[in-house]
Amino acid sequence: MTHTRSVLLALTLALMSQGAAQTMLDTSAAIGIQNTLMNTGTPGMPSVNLPATQGAATPGTTSSGTTASPATPAVTVTPLTDDQQALLAQARAAYQGGNLAQARGLYETLVTQNYTNPAPHFGLALTLFAQNDDKGAAFELQQFIALAPDRFEGPYNLGVIASRAGRHDEALTLYTQAAGLLKDQAGPAAQRQVLEALAAEQTRKADFTALGTTLAAIATLDPQDLDVQYRLAQARTLSGQGAAALPGVYALLQRAPERVDAALLLSDIYVAQGLPDRALRELDAATSRVQTGAGRAALLLRKATVLAQTGDTRAAVFAAQAATREDPQNAAAFAREGELRAGRNDRPGALTAYLNAVKLDPQSAAYRAALAGVRLTLGQNAQAQADAARALTLRPDDTTLARALFVQGVAAYRQGQYAQARAALTSSQTRTPSAETALWLGLSAYAARDYAAAATALADSVKLDPTPTARVNLGSALLASARYAEAEAVLRGLVSENPKNAEAWYLLGLAQRAQARDTDARTSLKTAATLGNTRAREALK
Numbered sequence: 001m002t003h004t005r006s007v008l009l010a011l012t013l014a015l016m017s018q019g020a021a022q023t024m025l026d027t028s029a030a031i032g033i034q035n036t037l038m039n040t041g042t043p044g045m046p047s048v049n050l051p052a053t054q055g056a057a058t059p060g061t062t063s064s065g066t067t068a069s070p071a072t073p074a075v076t077v078t079p080l081t082d083d084q085q086a087l088l089a090q091a092r093a094a095y096q097g098g099n100l101a102q103a104r105g106l107y108e109t110l111v112t113q114n115y116t117n118p119a120p121h122f123g124l125a126l127t128l129f130a131q132n133d134d135k136g137a138a139f140e141l142q143q144f145i146a147l148a149p150d151r152f153e154g155p156y157n158l159g160v161i162a163s164r165a166g167r168h169d170e171a172l173t174l175y176t177q178a179a180g181l182l183k184d185q186a187g188p189a190a191q192r193q194v195l196e197a198l199a200a201e202q203t204r205k206a207d208f209t210a211l212g213t214t215l216a217a218i219a220t221l222d223p224q225d226l227d228v229q230y231r232l233a234q235a236r237t238l239s240g241q242g243a244a245a246l247p248g249v250y251a252l253l254q255r256a257p258e259r260v261d262a263a264l265l266l267s268d269i270y271v272a273q274g275l276p277d278r279a280l281r282e283l284d285a286a287t288s289r290v291q292t293g294a295g296r297a298a299l300l301l302r303k304a305t306v307l308a309q310t311g312d313t314r315a316a317v318f319a320a321q322a323a324t325r326e327d328p329q330n331a332a333a334f335a336r337e338g339e340l341r342a343g344r345n346d347r348p349g350a351l352t353a354y355l356n357a358v359k360l361d362p363q364s365a366a367y368r369a370a371l372a373g374v375r376l377t378l379g380q381n382a383q384a385q386a387d388a389a390r391a392l393t394l395r396p397d398d399t400t401l402a403r404a405l406f407v408q409g410v411a412a413y414r415q416g417q418y419a420q421a422r423a424a425l426t427s428s429q430t431r432t433p434s435a436e437t438a439l440w441l442g443l444s445a446y447a448a449r450d451y452a453a454a455a456t457a458l459a460d461s462v463k464l465d466p467t468p469t470a471r472v473n474l475g476s477a478l479l480a481s482a483r484y485a486e487a488e489a490v491l492r493g494l495v496s497e498n499p500k501n502a503e504a505w506y507l508l509g510l511a512q513r514a515q516a517r518d519t520d521a522r523t524s525l526k527t528a529a530t531l532g533n534t535r536a537r538e539a540l541k
Contacts, residue, residue, distance in 0.1 A: 022160045022197045024129050025190060027153055077147055078116040088119055095127050103127045118147035125157065134161050152181035156194050163201070172201040179214070188221050195221075199231075208239035226256055234265055242269040260286070260295040264302050276310050297327035301336055308340060316340050317349075324356070331360035335367050342374055350374045365396035369404040376407050385411035402432035410440050418448040429457075435465035442473060451480035468494060468501065475507050479514070487511040495524075502531035509536065 080088060091106035104127045110120035125140035138161050145154035159174030175198035182191050195218050202211040215232040222228060229252045236245035246269060252262045263286035270279035283303045287296050300323035307316035320337035327333060338353030354371040361367055372387035388408035396404060409424035425441040442457035458474035461467075471494050478487035491508040494501055509524035528536035 022163050022200070023193075024126055024157050024160050025153055025193055026126050027186065027190060075116055075146060077118065078114050080110075080114060080117050080119065084110060084114055084117075087113075088123070091120075091123055091127075095123060095130075100127055100131050104131065115143075116147060118144045118151075121147065122153065129157070129161065134165065137161060150181060152178040152185055152194060154178075155181070156197070159197060159201075163197070168201055168204055172198070172205060175201055179217075192218055192221055206238075208235045211235040212239055212241070226252055226259070230259070230262055230265070233262075237265065237269055237272070242272050245269060257289045258291060258295070260290060260298050263290075263299060267302055267306065271306060271309070276306050279306050293326040294330070297323040297330050297333055300326060301333055304336060304340065308343075313340060313344050317344065317346075324353075329360060331357045331364065331367065334360065335364075335370065338370060338374070342370075342377075347374060347377050351378065363394055365391045365394035365404070366400045368394060369396065369400050369407065372404060372407040372411075376411060381411040381414045385415070398431055402428045402437075405431070406434075406437050406440070409437075409444070413440060413444045413447070416447075418444050422448065429460075433460075433464065435461045435467070435470065438464060439467075439470050439473070442470075442477060446473070446477055446480070451477055455481050455483070462490075468498065468504075472501070472504050472507065475504065475511070479507060479511055482514075484511045484514045488515070495527075500531060502528045502533040502536070505531065506533045506536040506539070509539065513539075 087106060087110055091103050091110065094100075094103035094106060104124065107120050107124035107127055110117075111124060114120065121140045121143040125137045125144060128134075128140060129137040138158060141154050141158045141161075144151075145158075148154060155174040156178035159171045159178060162168070162171035162174060175194065178194050179198050182194060186194070195214055199211055199214045199218070202208075202214060212232060212235040215228060215235055219225070219228045219232055229248055233245040233248040233252065236242070236248070246266075249262055249266050249269070253259060253266070256262070263282065266286075267279040267283050270276070270282060280303060283299050283306070287299045287303075290296050290299065300319050304316040304319035304323065307313070307319055317337065317340045320333060320340055323333040324330065324337060334353045334357035338350045338357060341347075341350035341353055351371070351374050354367060354374055357367040358364070358371050368387055368391040372384045372391060375381075375384035375387060384407055388404040388411065391400065391404040392408070405424045405428035409421045409428060412418075412424060413421035421444040422441065425437055425444060429437045429441055438457050438461035442454045442461060445451075445457055446454035455474065455477040458470060458477050461470040462474055471490055475487045475491040475494070478484075478490065488508060488511040491504050491511060494504040495508060498504070505524050505528035509521045509528060512518075512524055513521035522540065525536045525540050529540060
């Protein structure tokens with residue numbers, strides 16, 4: 001389920017990025033704001049103190065926190081005079097013509113003449129935003145909200161500013177407010193723009209339940225948009241409603257049977273429902289429908305993943321191999337084949353697959369590091385070290401960086417380059433601590449005769465994973481550091497668990513002899529010798 005969710009989330013985030021850069025919504029002319037917002041009253045300055053910060057005032061609330069009717073401005077709105085109407089038209093024309101400096105001047109003149117009409121504030125906000133003056137634009141939008149609390153444009157456009165500044169929680173709140181004010185105010189295009197902005201922030205927040213609601217509203221606006229239908233099914237699946245998403249996915253596939261993304265989503269849903277066999281049948285059916293090699297390769301790679309999850313790694317290898325035949329230029333397919341073959345200890349096969357992946361995508365740090373790892377298992381230490389070094393130059397992510405450093409360190413150790421080994425393994429362990437890395441770091445320090453450092457590293461390895469190999473090496477390092485009692489404790493634990501561990505009996509005898517307990521030492525050494533340890537036989541002479 002974790003793999004399925006990560007795949008779905010990656011797809012969702014990819015879709016989100018297509019519309020994440022929101023734009024301001026200019027409806028000043030289309031909505032007839034002058035007519036809908038005019039109220040009679042004595043001209044005058046606002047009676048409220050609006051905040052000077054970029055934070056948004058909640059529609060329907062004054063800056064002092066008192067509630068106003070959603071349809072009633074916080075202050076009295078003053079109609080524009082005929083001359084001011086003409087000036088407003090000039091300002092809009094200048095803005096639309098790209099003459100932003102002139103537009104700003106005209107709008108500021110209007111604001112000076114009639115502060116309590118929302119239209120000049122709205123136009124000035126759009127102009128300032130176009131001039132990258134987000135602070136000024138936010139201030140003017142706050143005035144607009146105070147004068148037109150029932151309009152969606154204020155919170156929506158403030159949300160755009162918040163999104164651009166990376167204040168995503170604030171943007172989510174503002175877009176939610178705007179969506180709640182949309183009814184009977186905007187046409188389908190403007191409604192969709194607001195809802196898409198809201199969907200982007202809900203995706204970023206990973207609130208997939210709310211995202212499903214928003215996408216359902218978008219689907220109602222445009223029922224012919226198949227991408228929206230797909231995103232809706234995806235959101236429902238991510239919110240744990242995979243079964244509820246199935247009708248929508250099947251309907252989508254009926255209208256577009258070659259959609260690979262929908263077929264992949266369908267298989268993921270069945271895997272999440274604990275029905276991998278059904279998922280495999282759906283993938284096979286889709287593979288027969290899809291006309292492109294790249295599409296079939298994607299389906300076969302997902303089939304390989306599902307098969308591997310069920311434990312059928314042999315069939316998984318065949319599926320990945322089939323994907324490489326369908327799309328010979330797909331580096332990821334060869335890398336997946338290499339990964340699966342390595343998991344089955346088919347090291348020569350894994351080597352060939354990773355070589356193909358690296359050939360197709362020589363700039364991939366992950367593929368190069370994986371190739372280095374396979375070479376290491378084949379004893380090709382110099383080549384593994386060179387591939388790992390190359391991976392380090394390709395801007396690897398943290399996981400790949402740690403792995404490449406590990407391979408580099410082990411390869412250096414095997415070639416007697418202990419200082420290089422320690423440096424690489426220390427760097428790897430700092431980034432991604434692991435028992436295996438600590439073990440090799442301890443061995444490298446031991447080989448360099450730094451027994452105290454070896455004991456420290458090996459103790460870390462034992463803490464992370466107390467394998468017999470790590471423990472017997474820790475015992476040896478403690479002996480070399482003259483920490484005999486500690487060594488005896490570690491080694492006694494080992495022989496108690498596995499009485500046939502000849503090396504542990506031998507080292508235990510040495511620890512006891514170092515503490516002048518000759519009788520105990522001879523008993524331990526004799527046991528080791530009986531189990532075949534030749535060094536124990538020599539020690540008894």
